[in-house]
Each structure stands twice: as C-alpha cells, then as structure tokens.
Amino acid sequence: MKQTITAKLKLHTDSTQFAALRATQLASRDALNHVSRYSFAHGKTSNQRVLQHACYDEIRLLFGLPAQMACNVPRQVGATYKTLWTKARHNAQARKAGWTRKRYKGLDQPPRYVSPTLTYNYLRDYSFKKVQQVSILTLEGRVVLPHRGYERHVALIGQGAVIGAAKLWYDKPHKQFYLLVSLELEVEDPPPEAHSQVVGVDVGQRYLAVTATTTGQTSFFPGKQIRAKADHDARLRKRLQHKGTRSATRRLLAISGRERRLKQDRNHLISRRIVDVHPQSLIGLEDLTHIRERTKRKRGKKASKKQRRANRHASSWAFAELHGYIAYKARLSGSLAIKVDAYHTSQACPRCGFASPDNRPNKGRLFVCQECGYRLHADLIGARNVALRTLLTRQDWVRTGILCAPREAQ
Incomplete structure (x- = not known):
C-alpha cells in the first residue's frame, strides 16, 4: 500500500x-x-x-x-x-x-x-x-x-x-x-498474525487521548494546559475582533498561526508516543464521522454560555488530524490503524455489556455501571471498549482473511 x-x-x-x-x-x-x-x-x-x-x-x-x-x-x-x-x-x-x-x-x-x-x-x-x-x-x-x-x-x-x-x-x-x-x-501491511497486541484509543477534551490494551496497559495524555491556552486565545481573539483595527487584524493572524502550530505539535507528540510504546500493534480508532451532526447539542442563542463553551471545545481540537497522524506513523512502523464503531463506547460497560447514559452520573469522569456496579475512569472505559471492538475485528480478520473494518482515511 x-x-x-x-x-x-x-x-x-x-x-x-x-x-x-x-x-x-x-x-x-x-x-x-x-x-x-x-x-x-x-x-x-x-x-x-x-x-x-x-x-x-x-x-x-x-x-x-x-x-x-x-x-x-x-x-x-x-x-x-x-x-x-x-x-x-x-x-x-x-x-x-x-x-x-x-x-x-x-x-x-x-x-x-x-x-x-x-x-x-x-x-x-x-x-x-x-x-x-x-x-x-x-x-x-x-x-x-x-x-x-x-x-x-x-x-x-x-x-x-x-x-x-x-x-x-x-x-x-x-x-x-x-x-x-x-x-x-x-508499504506492505503485515498480516493479522504479525500484530503482537491490540490497542484502543479514545479521544476527548479532558484527556486528548487515552490508550488501553487487552492486557491492561493504559496511557493518559492530559489536555488541561492545552485547553487553558485555547481558552486564553479565544478570549484574546474576541477582544481583538471587537477592536477591529489593522494592528488587531495582524495580531489575529499571528494568534491563529500559533494555535495551529500548537495543535500540530501536540498531535505529533501524542501520535508518536502511542506508536512507539505499542510497536507491531493493531490500533483501534473511533469512527467519528459526522459526530457533530449525531450529537444532540443546543446551538446558537438556544444554548447557554456553558453549552456554547463546550461546543467550542468540541469543535476546536483537530481529532481527525490526530487520527491521521496515528494512522500513517503506525503503517511506517509495522503497525496498522483501523476505525471501529464509536457508538456508546463511553456508556457501555466492558465487563457486562450494559449500555445506558445513566452509567455516566452527571456526565462526569466516573463510570458506574448500573447493572453490575463496575466503576472506572470514563475515558478509560471508552478506550477499553474501543480495544475490545478492535479485538473482535482482528479475530474476524484471522478467521475470514478479510479486514471488514474501514482503515483510517489518508
């Protein structure tokens, strides 16, 4: 390929x-x-x-x-x-x-x-x-x-x-x-038998990426400092746009270039660490196509100030860029990145399979299964569910010889 x-x-x-x-x-x-x-x-x-x-x-x-x-x-x-x-x-x-x-x-x-x-x-x-x-x-x-x-x-x-x-x-x-x-x-894609482990990657706001393997290895990549920087730039852009002078416009251009480079640098860093820590792996990524249209969020004047800020956070970070970096770096290092269904990855229990919005009390960081009582960090739950779905894809690949899951688009 x-x-x-x-x-x-x-x-x-x-x-x-x-x-x-x-x-x-x-x-x-x-x-x-x-x-x-x-x-x-x-x-x-x-x-x-x-x-x-x-x-x-x-x-x-x-x-x-x-x-x-x-x-x-x-x-x-x-x-x-x-x-x-x-x-x-x-x-x-x-x-x-x-x-x-x-x-x-x-x-x-x-x-x-x-x-x-x-x-x-x-x-x-x-x-x-x-x-x-x-x-x-x-x-x-x-x-x-x-x-x-x-x-x-x-x-x-x-x-x-x-x-x-x-x-x-x-x-x-x-x-x-x-x-x-x-x-x-x-680059030749290795056969399914060549992948030594399966890795699931969950992307989010509090943690830009969380990885989990089927053997219990986990990694967290926090985004608190990056999000604080993005909020600062957003407030600064608002003031400069309101000012509207030529010097303010030049400053806006400088800020946009700086923010873009910051995102690229952090996405390159995260993708490189994921690929280096998990060589010869099958890496599962969430299929987030049309995620903004699928999520039921209030927009515009119907949304509160907190909801508008959450919408800005969700739409400002380049998750597709991070997926693309992981995909091409994985292929160059002998691994392979594929997309799996993202439906209910953060609401389904990896132990008993029960899926419900109530498993995330107040949509917080803690996951509590209402069926079996399993408790864990919510982002880690998402990464484990992605890893399990990637494992099922690998098993079907070994049995049928056909990779049914879509690969990451380049």
Whole structure:
C-alpha cells in the first residue's frame, strides 16, 4: 500500500539566489491574486480550464512566470473557489436546519493570497542533482542549491522513493527557504498474525487521548494546559475582533498561526508516543464521522454560555488530524490503524455489556455501571471498549482473511 510523507529540506542560498527565489514567490502570489479577482468578476467560477484559457497569456506577460507555473496558478485559484462554494453550501444547510443565523461571507469579496508559498512540479520545475543538490526554476532561470534535511528522508530521495510535487516555503522570521517535497512510499501491511497486541484509543477534551490494551496497559495524555491556552486565545481573539483595527487584524493572524502550530505539535507528540510504546500493534480508532451532526447539542442563542463553551471545545481540537497522524506513523512502523464503531463506547460497560447514559452520573469522569456496579475512569472505559471492538475485528480478520473494518482515511 502507498503512503505519502513530506520531506523538509533546508536550502542554502547566497544573496543572488535568495533574491531570485523571493522574486519568483512574490510574482506567483501576485498572479494568484490577479486570477482570483478575474474569477470573482466572472461569476466566481471555480472551473480551472476556463481560468487557464482566460488568464494564461496575462500571467506570462504581466508576471513573467514560466509555462508550468502559469498553469499551476489557475488550478490553485479554482481549487480555492471550489472550497469556498462548498463552505457556502454547508452554511446554507446549517441555516436551513436552524443551527446558525450567520451567513457565510467568504464569497463576498475575492479571496486574497498572502502566503508566498510556491508549488513546483518534479522534473519540470525542480529536480535533484548529485551530492545533495537540487535544481529549482526561478524567473531568471534555474539555480542549483545545496540542501540539508532529515537523514532518513534524504536517503529515501536518493534510494528510489517516488517523488511528487514540492512547495517552496519561506520562513520570514529567520529569512530561510525550505523545500517541502512529497514522497510516496510502498508499504506492505503485515498480516493479522504479525500484530503482537491490540490497542484502543479514545479521544476527548479532558484527556486528548487515552490508550488501553487487552492486557491492561493504559496511557493518559492530559489536555488541561492545552485547553487553558485555547481558552486564553479565544478570549484574546474576541477582544481583538471587537477592536477591529489593522494592528488587531495582524495580531489575529499571528494568534491563529500559533494555535495551529500548537495543535500540530501536540498531535505529533501524542501520535508518536502511542506508536512507539505499542510497536507491531493493531490500533483501534473511533469512527467519528459526522459526530457533530449525531450529537444532540443546543446551538446558537438556544444554548447557554456553558453549552456554547463546550461546543467550542468540541469543535476546536483537530481529532481527525490526530487520527491521521496515528494512522500513517503506525503503517511506517509495522503497525496498522483501523476505525471501529464509536457508538456508546463511553456508556457501555466492558465487563457486562450494559449500555445506558445513566452509567455516566452527571456526565462526569466516573463510570458506574448500573447493572453490575463496575466503576472506572470514563475515558478509560471508552478506550477499553474501543480495544475490545478492535479485538473482535482482528479475530474476524484471522478467521475470514478479510479486514471488514474501514482503515483510517489518508
């Protein structure tokens, strides 16, 4: 099975090469904004062929971009407008269902591209040379730059990994260029007999992740400090949005980037620890698809202040991102992550099987089975139920030779 990873390569440039790369990035960004304004003026179209046919010559003439880069610009703009139209449709459905009264305003004006990140196509816009060098296309022609990166990633580039598109990213505070290269690896999934243990992972708010095995091993990953930080940022965003000045807007952008990096870092840390502590394992993850629609929560003005805060907590953390990190890291380390049914994982007793909302008094941390009296931490109950359902999936896999549970989507 194929697995895609990203190799981050640090580029070493002199003053002339640095200026050439920076000029290429800024020209590409200006071209994106130009095509975005054209699309907005012509019905906010997301058709990439229409945009390329109408704007290709202007992109080459006004911004001096090479042919392949000039083709990438309409594609990126079309993908952006397609995403905006999808969000608008979802907002219309939410308003019709009474979940919100706010109208989506993403299409009220043409989207403006701020980041100068530039996409390169392999063997057309960039290629690798010997002795850890890479040739990159700029407005002034190709430049050959030495690079440095993670040893395993550099080895994969030189030893036959399928190389895809790359992004030229500029770290403005440190004035450093990086090339983010997509690598596609061929990874064989081990048979069910190769998995030494079964692990269940429960995600939540008080604890970002709780793991449990069928042999009694448990791990807790608390999220108290992270949630406190998220609450602080939410209060700060509210004050800055109310202020509405240009400096407040710049501060909002900085806060959003900082919060996103914090979530990514913590999800990477948790996923790495889970995979390293449980090698050669079958890891069960809850299938949380459409979880927000399935949960009966009050929204908008019908909800109390406490309920709105709980809704924000539930929707702000990237659980799907954590599942994705666990899935790809597990596959690279010889394990396998699958999804299991999440229905009543926190309300069902793992000892007698009795499921009821009353097993969670006041929806607190303590689980008390109303049938057999079994008592345990509620999040640990969820992890154990996920582990048991994963074990049943493994047993069916061994018996039938078919993995009936869906794998984690990449």
